[in-house]
Every structure is written in C-alpha cells, then in structure tokens.
Amino acid sequence: MSGGVHLQEVFSSVQGEGPLVGCRHIFIRLAGCNLKCVYCDTPVEPFPPLWRLEKNPGRRDFITLNNPVEAASLAAVLSDHYQLNLHHAVSLTGGEPLLHTPFLKQLLPLIGGTRAGILLETNGTLPDQLASLLDSLDIISMDIKLASATGQPTPWAVHKKFLAVAAQKQVYVKVVISEHTTESEIEQTGRLIESINPQIELILQPVSAGGGVVAPAVDKVLRLQECALKILPGVRVIPQTHLMMGQL
Numbered sequence: 001m002s003g004g005v006h007l008q009e010v011f012s013s014v015q016g017e018g019p020l021v022g023c024r025h026i027f028i029r030l031a032g033c034n035l036k037c038v039y040c041d042t043p044v045e046p047f048p049p050l051w052r053l054e055k056n057p058g059r060r061d062f063i064t065l066n067n068p069v070e071a072a073s074l075a076a077v078l079s080d081h082y083q084l085n086l087h088h089a090v091s092l093t094g095g096e097p098l099l100h101t102p103f104l105k106q107l108l109p110l111i112g113g114t115r116a117g118i119l120l121e122t123n124g125t126l127p128d129q130l131a132s133l134l135d136s137l138d139i140i141s142m143d144i145k146l147a148s149a150t151g152q153p154t155p156w157a158v159h160k161k162f163l164a165v166a167a168q169k170q171v172y173v174k175v176v177i178s179e180h181t182t183e184s185e186i187e188q189t190g191r192l193i194e195s196i197n198p199q200i201e202l203i204l205q206p207v208s209a210g211g212g213v214v215a216p217a218v219d220k221v222l223r224l225q226e227c228a229l230k231i232l233p234g235v236r237v238i239p240q241t242h243l244m245m246g247q248l
C-alpha cells in the first residue's frame with residue numbers, strides 16, 4: 001500500500017500543450033516536484049492539506065477535498081464525476097508525477113474507459129521510476145529542461161537515459177524555450193533525440209511570460225525551429241493553447 005498521495009487538483013479540459021492539443025483530457029495534478037524551473041506556472045508546496053475538483057468542466061465549481069487521497073477513492077471520484085469514454089486520455093501531471101510511482105501503480109489499473117489510456121506529463125529526470133511504471137502508461141510527454149529557460153543545469157545524461165526507456169512507448173519531447181535559449185542547446189537536444197530515435201517528435205513550447213520570464217522573439221523561435229529541423233524530421237512550435245481560451 002502507498003498510503004495515499006497529495007493532490008493539487010483534478011479537472012476535465014482540452015489538452016493545451018503538445019501534439020494532442022484540443023483533445024479532451026482529465027488532468028490529475030499531483031503535488032511536489034524534484035525541480036524548480038523559474039518559469040513554472042504551477043509551483044506548489046509538496047504537502048498541501050487540501051485539493052480541488054472541478055465538478056462540471058469549465059464552470060469553476062470546485063469542491064475542496066482533504067489530502068492525502070487513496071487510489072481507490074480517486075478512481076471512484078473520476079468515474080462518479082466525469083464521462084471517461086468521452087476523454088482521449090487521463091493526464092498525470094504536477095508537480096512531478098513520477099515522484100509517486102507506488103501510488104500510481106495502485107491507481108492506474110483502476111482507471112479505464114478513455115480512448116487512448118494514460119498520458120504521463122513528466123520532466124524527464126526519473127528514469128528508474130519511469131521504467132517501473134512503464135507497463136501502465138500509454139503516452140509519454142517528456143520535457144527536456146534547458147538551462148537557459150529553467151535556470152538550472154540541463155541534466156543531459158539523465159534525459160538521455162530517460163528517453164531510452166520512454167522510447168519503448170508512444171513518446172514526444174517538449175522543450176520550453178525562452179529569450180535566452182541558444183541554438184547550441186537546441187542542437188544538443190536534436191542530437192539527443194536522434195541518438196535514441198529520430199522519428200520522435202520535438203515540440204518547441206515558447207515560455208508563457210509571467211513572473212519575470214520573457215518569451216522569445218518570433219524570429220528567434222523560427223531560427224531555433226530551423227536549427228532543430230536540420231537534425232530531426234518532426235519539429236513543431238506549439239505555445240500553451242489553453243491559456244488563450246482561459247481554460248484550466
């Protein structure tokens with residue numbers, strides 16, 4: 001038994017990031033993270049006493065519930081409140097969901113009925129935890145964390161190990177880029193992906209400004225995309241689209 005987990009929130013919305021934008025997802029946002037990206041739009045304490053559930057999608061009619069939550073009760077909350085069969089996937093996000101693999105191993109077999117299964121949104125730094133959960137996952141959205149954007153050194157070796165494991169499943173890579181991101185960082189990202197499987201798609205996600213972080217200029221974004229396209233066949237620029245619609 002994992003003894004339950006601390007959540008931040010659960011809601012149903014359209015996927016706002018990456019190649020699945022627009023597809024309907026249920027988001028389970030777990031608390032706690034092993035990184036501190038300066039641009040993070042969801043920083044939170046690791047053990048919040050309460051979490052919120054949006055009862056009716058888009059209505060902001062939150063109910064507040066106590067942490068920690070057991071796997072069986074979270075699975076029941078999902079099936080009681082949402083029509084799982086109308087959703088593309090259940091997204092595990094955070095924080096860093098792979099900090100909670102014992103809990104997720106209990107939870108994921110209890111969640112069924114979506115069209116494509118379980119999507120993991122991860123910072124790509126915990127390869128052993130990913131390996132232990134791989135059988136329960138369907139799609140992996142892996143970030144590569146560039147120092148120019150996060151303010152922390154890029155963990156290249158760990159990212160490479162992580163992507164080698166993730167490549168056993170459907171996977172794409174997202175990279176948040178800022179005004180400081182360099183062509184050499186993007187080239188190194190392209191080479192890393194190429195070394196595992198050049199068919200893996202790379203998404204450049206311009207940072208959404210806030211908290212002093214500045215979005216990259218348009219010409220810079222296009223130059224960085226060209227740089228990646230010299231190495232990989234599939235490179236898209238997709239900003240966070242849910243923000244444009246005021247969606248969660």
Ligand SMILES: C[S@@+](CC[C@H](N)C(=O)[O-])C[C@H]1O[C@@H](n2cnc3c(N)ncnc32)[C@H](O)[C@@H]1O
Pocket residue numbers: 033039040041042093094095096097121122123124142143174176205206207208209210240
């Ligand atoms: C909040 S994180 C949670 C999952 C995991 N910890 C990670 O970083 O991938 C979800 C996604 O939001 C992205 N993100 C967070 N803040 C952002 C911002 N200000 N602009 C653009 N993307 C952002 C992250 O890079 C990540 O791809």
Ligand SMILES: Nc1nc2[nH]cc(C(=O)O)c2c(=O)[nH]1
Pocket residue numbers: 013014015016017027042093094121242247248
């Ligand atoms: N609509 C919407 N799409 C998302 N895709 C990834 C998100 C995340 O925070 O992980 C996210 C989010 O917070 N909202």
Ligand code: SF4
Pocket residue numbers: 033034035036037039040041042043094095096123
């Ligand atoms: S890894 Fe994800 S949740 Fe953690 S600080 Fe960075 S963006 Fe935020």
Ligand SMILES: [Mg+2]
Pocket residue numbers: 041042
């Ligand atoms: Mg988000």
